Amino acid sequence: MSTPTIxxxxxxxxxxxxxxxxxVELITVTxxxxxxxxxxHPDAVWVDYQLTxxxxxxxxxxxxRVKWEQDGTLTYRxxxxxGVCGSxxxxxxxxxxxxxxxxxxxxxxxKPITIEAIKGMTVLKDLVVDMDPFFQAYRDVxxxxxxxxxxxxxxxxxxxxxxxxxxxxxxxxxxxxxxxxCPVFWNDGQYFGPAAIVNAHxxxxxxxxxxxxxxxxxxxxxxxxxxxxxxxxxxDACPRGIEVTKAIQEVKRALITRRY
Amino acid sequence: xxxxxxxxxxxxxxxxxxxxxxxxxxxRKRTKTTAGRRSRTNFEMLxxxxxxxxGIVLVFLxxxxxxxQLVLDGGVTKISFAxxxxxxxxxxxxxxxxxxxxxxxxxxxxGMRTVINDYAERANTRFWLKVLLVVATVFTVLLGTxxxxxxxxxxx
Numbered sequence: 001m002s003t004p005t006i007x008x009x010x011x012x013x014x015x016x017x018x019x020x021x022x023x024v025e026l027i028t029v030t031x032x033x034x035x036x037x038x039x040x041h042p043d044a045v046w047v048d049y050q051l052t053x054x055x056x057x058x059x060x061x062x063x064x065r066v067k068w069e070q071d072g073t074l075t076y077r078x079x080x081x082x083g084v085c086g087s088x089x090x091x092x093x094x095x096x097x098x099x100x101x102x103x104x105x106x107x108x109x110x111k112p113i114t115i116e117a118i119k120g121m122t123v124l125k126d127l128v129v130d131m132d133p134f135f136q137a138y139r140d141v142x143x144x145x146x147x148x149x150x151x152x153x154x155x156x157x158x159x160x161x162x163x164x165x166x167x168x169x170x171x172x173x174x175x176x177x178x179x180x181x182c183p184v185f186w187n188d189g190q191y192f193g194p195a196a197i198v199n200a201h202x203x204x205x206x207x208x209x210x211x212x213x214x215x216x217x218x219x220x221x222x223x224x225x226x227x228x229x230x231x232x233x234x235x236d237a238c239p240r241g242i243e244v245t246k247a248i249q250e251v252k253r254a255l256i257t258r259r260y
Numbered sequence: 261x262x263x264x265x266x267x268x269x270x271x272x273x274x275x276x277x278x279x280x281x282x283x284x285x286x287x288r289k290r291t292k293t294t295a296g297r298r299s300r301t302n303f304e305m306l307x308x309x310x311x312x313x314x315g316i317v318l319v320f321l322x323x324x325x326x327x328x329q330l331v332l333d334g335g336v337t338k339i340s341f342a343x344x345x346x347x348x349x350x351x352x353x354x355x356x357x358x359x360x361x362x363x364x365x366x367x368x369x370x371g372m373r374t375v376i377n378d379y380a381e382r383a384n385t386r387f388w389l390k391v392l393l394v395v396a397t398v399f400t401v402l403l404g405t406x407x408x409x410x411x412x413x414x415x416x
Contacts, residue, residue: 038282121286122284122289123284124283133290133291136291137290140290186286188381189287189289189290190288220305221304223294226305226308227377252308255305256305
């Protein structure tokens with residue numbers, strides 16, 4: 001990736017002029033948020049909030065403004081707000097994304113922007129869901145280094161090639177965007193879900209780890225990798241760009257080649 | 261300024277004592293004991309492999325069947341009792357039809373099994389749908405096999 005440079009022949013593009021002048025074009029957007037409070041009402045309701053924002057701001061900024069300026073009861077999770085902690089995964093315009101990595105201009109602000117909790121999990125309040133089953137599936141694949149024998153006196157050496165084997169799946173931030181976009185998971189929470197399989201993949205294909213056999217046996221289960229229908233919803237949803245479906249297929253292949 | 265799209269929700273006396281009373285739990289939620297009920301067989305893997313392999317074989321069997329029955333030698337008009345009787349006199353066509361019957365029925369039944377697993381939420385519904393599926397599959401496969409082997413061209 002090369003650093004963008006200013007074209008010498010035409011140093012002042014319109015975009016550059018706008019950026020230099022510091023002028024911000026504000027627009028009015030409508031956030032249509034699915035509110036749910038079990039203490040008040042059994043049904044969820046869509047509530048519209050209008051506000052004036054810079055389209056280059058993120059959806060999370062707009063939601064923050066709603067909470068701070070319009071309705072303090074709006075409940076959602078956010079922590080780092082920079083796409084690292086993975087706590088603000090939500091369904092924005094029908095697609096799972098991180099609110100902190102989604103710019104308002106990218107989600108068609110001319111129409112109301114719909115925001116709801118991720119699907120397939122118990123909604124506790126507004127955009128907050130019960131993540132316990134999700135993390136239970138994560139724990140069930142044993143996402144930690146398993147080795148036999150004595151630990152080496154120095155670090156565990158690994159070649160660059162061996163790192164690349166599982167590098168993609170180390171990027172997972174456990175935001176649940178993939179698992180809650182999976183149609184199999186929506187109807188059957190017993191399925192491990194893409195995130196748990198991704199995190200199993202991260203250790204199964206790590207040359208330093210010796211627990212691959214155990215993890216493969218766990219994922220060979222009735223609710224394991226064989227329930228994947230390769231709809232690629234998870235790959236589309238992943239805010240880190242992990243090739244989730246590919247990882248699941250690699251686990252399937254490892255299971256088959258292990259036996260035959 | 262918040263505007264309510266479907267009318268304001270009013271706080272009334274109907275507020276339940278238990279705040280979790282209204283929570284909608286997703287079907288078949290994973291719990292701590294889920295992983296403990298592990299199947300020790302390779303059934304799901306073999307079923308998955310069977311779907312791929314039988315699918316490949318079925319492409320040739322079914323397309324071949326359709327071309328022979330509907331396109332070659334005057335197409336569909338040629339099919340009569342005598343035509344079927346003539347074909348099933350040969351062990352080759354008996355084998356072809358038997359293989360097609362078994363592969364297609366098992367392939368389809370396994371597909372229906374995954375659909376039931378994906379969409380039926382209650383344990384009872386799942387069980388009875390699968391019982392119905394197995395009964396229908398076994399009946400069709402056995403009946404078809406019986407006909408292929410006991411077919412009598414001189415039936416009057």
